[in-house]
Amino acid sequence: MTLDPATLATILGMMAATVFTRFSGAFLVRRLKLGAGAEKALATVPPAVLMAVVAPTAFATGWPETIGCVIVVVAALRLSLLPAAALGVVSVALLRAAGL
Template identity: 55%
Template sequence: MTLDINTLLAILAMTVATVFTRISGLALIRYIDMDERRRTAIEAIPPAVLMAVIAPTAFATGWAEALACAATAVAARHLPMLASIVVGVATVALLRAAGL
């Protein structure tokens, strides 16, 4: 396997962009007045991103994945993000084992 310099540069550039956006968000949030409306909007971002990631799989595959997506969505409203992901993975595993 050879190392392509363009691939390496692309990975490094994406790394820098990711780190920059995360650090700048943390640095800039202290200058924003956090009222209840803004706090609610910011807390809705992680479940929305999770649904954006798993929804295409749910609609492109079978019933087990669609039902697991629904279970994950319900869990994301009540549980921490990692627990919601565990619920989704466990649900799809059980449904696939059941033959759905």
């Protein structure tokens, strides 16, 4: 397998951009005093991102994936996003194994 230098440079550039935006965002949030409205708006971002990722899968695939997406949405009401997503992955795997 060969690695094209342009591809490697692109991957490293995207990595640097991702790390920069994450660290700068964390740095700015610590330094800024946010109002109640801004904090409330920022709290809605993770569920919105989750729905943007889950919804196409729920409508474009089979029953195991659709049921798994519903499980993720319900679990996300009580759990943080990572455990909810993990629960969805496990449920899809079990439903597929069951032959649904």
